[in-house]
Amino acid sequence: MFDRRLLRNFDWLLLILVCTIVAVSLLIITSTTINITGDPLYFAKRQLIRFAVGFVAMLFILSIDYTYFFRLAPIMYLAIVAMLVAVLFIGSKGGGAQRWIDLGFFELQPSEFAKLGIIISLARLLSAQEGNFEDMSSAIPAFFHVALPMGLVFLQPDLGTSLVFTVILFGMLYMAGLRVQHLLTYAGIGLAIGAPALWLLLKDYQKKRLIIFINPYLDPLNDGYQIIQSLIAVGSGGLQGKGLFAPGTQNALNFLLEQHTDFVFSAYAEATGFVGSVILILLYTFLILRILRLAFLAKDTFGMLVCIGVAVMMTFHILVNIGMTIGIMPVTGIPLPFMSYGGSSLMMNMMAIGVVLNIGMRRQKLMF
Amino acid sequence: MSKSLQKRLRVFTFAVVFVALLLTARLAWLQIYKYDHYLVQAENNRLRDLPITATRGEIRDRNGISLATNRPGFSVSLLDLDRKKAAEVIDYLSQTLGIEKEEIQEKILKQQYKRFAPIRIANDVSPEIVAQLEERAMDLPGVIIETQPVREYPLQTLAAHVLGYVGVIRDYQYEAMKAEGYRFTDIIGQAGLEATYEQYLRGQDGILRVETDRFGNRVRVLERTEPVAGSDLILTLDARLQDIAERALAQVIADLREKGNTQASRGAVVALDPNSGGILAIASYPAFNPNTFFQDYNEIQADPDKPEVNKAIQGTYPVGSTFKLVGAMAALEEGVITGNSRVTCLGVKSFFGRDRRRCYAGTAHGSLNVVGALQKSCNIFFYEMGYRLGIERLAAYAKDFGFGQVTGLTDLRGEVAGVIDSKERRSNFMPGDVLTATIGQGHAITPLQLANYAAIFANGGTHYRPYLVDKAVNSQGKVVYEAKPEVLKTLPYDEKNWEIVRTGMEAVTEIGGTGSVLRTLPVKVAGKTGSAQVSPGKISHSLFVGYAPAEKPEVALAVIVENGGLGGDGGVPVAKLIFEEYFAPQEEEA
Numbered sequence: 001m002f003d004r005r006l007l008r009n010f011d012w013l014l015l016i017l018v019c020t021i022v023a024v025s026l027l028i029i030t031s032t033t034i035n036i037t038g039d040p041l042y043f044a045k046r047q048l049i050r051f052a053v054g055f056v057a058m059l060f061i062l063s064i065d066y067t068y069f070f071r072l073a074p075i076m077y078l079a080i081v082a083m084l085v086a087v088l089f090i091g092s093k094g095g096g097a098q099r100w101i102d103l104g105f106f107e108l109q110p111s112e113f114a115k116l117g118i119i120i121s122l123a124r125l126l127s128a129q130e131g132n133f134e135d136m137s138s139a140i141p142a143f144f145h146v147a148l149p150m151g152l153v154f155l156q157p158d159l160g161t162s163l164v165f166t167v168i169l170f171g172m173l174y175m176a177g178l179r180v181q182h183l184l185t186y187a188g189i190g191l192a193i194g195a196p197a198l199w200l201l202l203k204d205y206q207k208k209r210l211i212i213f214i215n216p217y218l219d220p221l222n223d224g225y226q227i228i229q230s231l232i233a234v235g236s237g238g239l240q241g242k243g244l245f246a247p248g249t250q251n252a253l254n255f256l257l258e259q260h261t262d263f264v265f266s267a268y269a270e271a272t273g274f275v276g277s278v279i280l281i282l283l284y285t286f287l288i289l290r291i292l293r294l295a296f297l298a299k300d301t302f303g304m305l306v307c308i309g310v311a312v313m314m315t316f317h318i319l320v321n322i323g324m325t326i327g328i329m330p331v332t333g334i335p336l337p338f339m340s341y342g343g344s345s346l347m348m349n350m351m352a353i354g355v356v357l358n359i360g361m362r363r364q365k366l367m368f
Numbered sequence: 369m370s371k372s373l374q375k376r377l378r379v380f381t382f383a384v385v386f387v388a389l390l391l392t393a394r395l396a397w398l399q400i401y402k403y404d405h406y407l408v409q410a411e412n413n414r415l416r417d418l419p420i421t422a423t424r425g426e427i428r429d430r431n432g433i434s435l436a437t438n439r440p441g442f443s444v445s446l447l448d449l450d451r452k453k454a455a456e457v458i459d460y461l462s463q464t465l466g467i468e469k470e471e472i473q474e475k476i477l478k479q480q481y482k483r484f485a486p487i488r489i490a491n492d493v494s495p496e497i498v499a500q501l502e503e504r505a506m507d508l509p510g511v512i513i514e515t516q517p518v519r520e521y522p523l524q525t526l527a528a529h530v531l532g533y534v535g536v537i538r539d540y541q542y543e544a545m546k547a548e549g550y551r552f553t554d555i556i557g558q559a560g561l562e563a564t565y566e567q568y569l570r571g572q573d574g575i576l577r578v579e580t581d582r583f584g585n586r587v588r589v590l591e592r593t594e595p596v597a598g599s600d601l602i603l604t605l606d607a608r609l610q611d612i613a614e615r616a617l618a619q620v621i622a623d624l625r626e627k628g629n630t631q632a633s634r635g636a637v638v639a640l641d642p643n644s645g646g647i648l649a650i651a652s653y654p655a656f657n658p659n660t661f662f663q664d665y666n667e668i669q670a671d672p673d674k675p676e677v678n679k680a681i682q683g684t685y686p687v688g689s690t691f692k693l694v695g696a697m698a699a700l701e702e703g704v705i706t707g708n709s710r711v712t713c714l715g716v717k718s719f720f721g722r723d724r725r726r727c728y729a730g731t732a733h734g735s736l737n738v739v740g741a742l743q744k745s746c747n748i749f750f751y752e753m754g755y756r757l758g759i760e761r762l763a764a765y766a767k768d769f770g771f772g773q774v775t776g777l778t779d780l781r782g783e784v785a786g787v788i789d790s791k792e793r794r795s796n797f798m799p800g801d802v803l804t805a806t807i808g809q810g811h812a813i814t815p816l817q818l819a820n821y822a823a824i825f826a827n828g829g830t831h832y833r834p835y836l837v838d839k840a841v842n843s844q845g846k847v848v849y850e851a852k853p854e855v856l857k858t859l860p861y862d863e864k865n866w867e868i869v870r871t872g873m874e875a876v877t878e879i880g881g882t883g884s885v886l887r888t889l890p891v892k893v894a895g896k897t898g899s900a901q902v903s904p905g906k907i908s909h910s911l912f913v914g915y916a917p918a919e920k921p922e923v924a925l926a927v928i929v930e931n932g933g934l935g936g937d938g939g940v941p942v943a944k945l946i947f948e949e950y951f952a953p954q955e956e957e958a
Contacts, residue, residue: 175376232413235398235406247588248414253581255413274399278392285388292380304373311380319387326394 014290021338028268032260050343054350061354073124080117083110084152109344111161119309126176127301133177160332171312213330229255230325233270241273260341266325294360303359310352422571423517425598429607441518442498445486447510447584465490488553492518510584525655529678532560533658568840571598597843604646613637613651616945631931636679638819642924644853645832652679681783684812688900689745690913691808698765699753700865707868710735713748723800742872743881754806763790775820779836786812818926822913826921829859891951892918897935907931910938
């Protein structure tokens, strides 16, 4: 049943890029967590296990023809909504938000998996509507489709992830064929209504983060602290960096906070300098260009849209996360794909890569 | 794939490349262009220079007796606190050290702009509290205990006004001194020699450069620069004479009070080496204990006798008959009289027509030459001298002897100049006022000026700059400062006239003289007693100036017992106790 031609069309380079970034992440996670527990590899090992689990999940996804996901999409959507509702009631709290479901062995973050679920289900919805995006109103079903899970995520509250949904929605609508002027109109309406409404709905700490990002020195000892320390870490890394396990770094002395999760890039840039930072950005760029290539090659609109969704999602994550650590984006809890310590994000990204590889692998209509 | 879709896909490609370029550009800005800026900030984050307080130089008397030294102690300081634990740590410190929370917070706030240096919260903390803090060190991130030499004055109140005291640098001092490397929690000399010789005594603090983490925990020591102890001061002061003088003054004042003179409560003694200007003793009564100056501060401030004031250099007094030496010298030098000229005292005499003056208690001294007049302290004789000289000439001689101007002591701050009463000083100076001026009323003179005046008679006309610090020796044993006797002025008077006045001063301590009780001492004393009238209802100040041994002077002395009565009631007894003990045959040293 497993056709050789599938392997021929398999995008090895994409997988190698992913594995390279994960390898780098294991190094930097070790460097940032070396003194937290007695075992210097405690966190790296855990992340490696998650990678392994994610890899298996990816292989599993590869084994199923992705057109099957087309059929499964409505169930996925319902499952996602159910999980997002559940997290509001039984979720465990952390950092002022309620984002995780404790499974005992694993802290599941439904909003992470929701991203992939939304991409797939939205791709089905948009591909079903194929060629029918002349009217502005044609986008309305898609808006409703995304609005429900997005609203649930916003309630956790998780502004960053709800923004990810919005960006995925706009990116996929664009590729589905919605006119640019219509998209811009929606964006304008969204901003005109959304921005003031958002300001009223946002929690104080979220507002403060948004303000502080503009000038962290307004509050250098509290909310601006993280940003300032991150800038210092990145800047003092210089051209060549201080070395992965060098003593006396911002990372080693704990001036950086969340240096293995959201701010992992700060520790990485400090350790490897401008050279290392640019290498990582190049790896990401190739990774995403590779996904866009598969979008181009996909045999159907559904597959193309899924690839676009994944590419948009990852690009946005990279921009917002790295942007946050270098002071050009506000602080949100958006992890850096394949780099940040955290199981849900890594596994979801592995699964997303699995789906994309699957689409690339099955790009030719097979003749029996 | 359709053309339009391909176009749209290309837009995505451009967007991805744009994001990559944007991030790269920003990283180049941070990591290359602003690298130096952030590197400095990173270093400031992790490096802490902990000062190692230098030991303050000791102060010793001319014979090596230690007057100010140091004992080991501990101070508690704060490095920048983890903000989450700050309140808890401050609470704990406030309770343990007994310091107001607000005070700690104020100190932290003050240091905010320079938050990479430790903030000293408490000085000289007891070993019990240190042990307690060290036990809890893990819960108290950012709290550091430093060894700190603590100033100690082993002889307690002895020479308190000379030594002064040390205390935490005040805001205005810090502003003025921070350029010299002072920190706002430093302890500096606040009075006396501690203040004037701060530069020599302070030494150079060492530095312990450590790396700390975000919580202020020390991660490793990177560098250690040893402190350099301050220089020791060797004084001209003789601790033995100082002690004798202080006890004598206290004894006589106690005796006076016991006899019912409740006004006697203050006094001063200055002893100079007439051959160099070196100060042998400065006593100001009452004194304070420099070890506990700040604990006793309220008490000291409330004391009407102002223990913190050094009356020897800052108290100004009318000096009564001790001033008559000026009139005697002026009259001889100006040729108004010779040693043999006589004036008859009938106990009362009129000047300027109607200005009728009396001798003390109306005593008629009969016919006196200048020696006799000094011996008896005859007012009529000196009124006559004043009358003949006139105020201009009298004031000129007073100036020669150093009145109305500082004697030139720079080792202590705040010597006052005092005033000579004269026409120059006030326009309403009446002709008759010259008479009063001749017997020492109306002037304002410090005990140091009086001692200098006695020294000038003792050495025959040389005004040396009075000084206290003989030399400063640094921690390597090198002399870094050395005082030499400095002649400020030489009075070109006739040697014969010096002889005549000195004979008069010697006569004072002989039978029939106002200081005749001093005749029994082991050495011959020359001097002049005085009793200066003060405001109505107040008992006169009692004074004595003089030197000993008369034939080869070693000590020039001035004594004032405020409201002590006649010269013989206060000034003379103090001088007697001092000379008696100081010149007592010394036991042979083993």
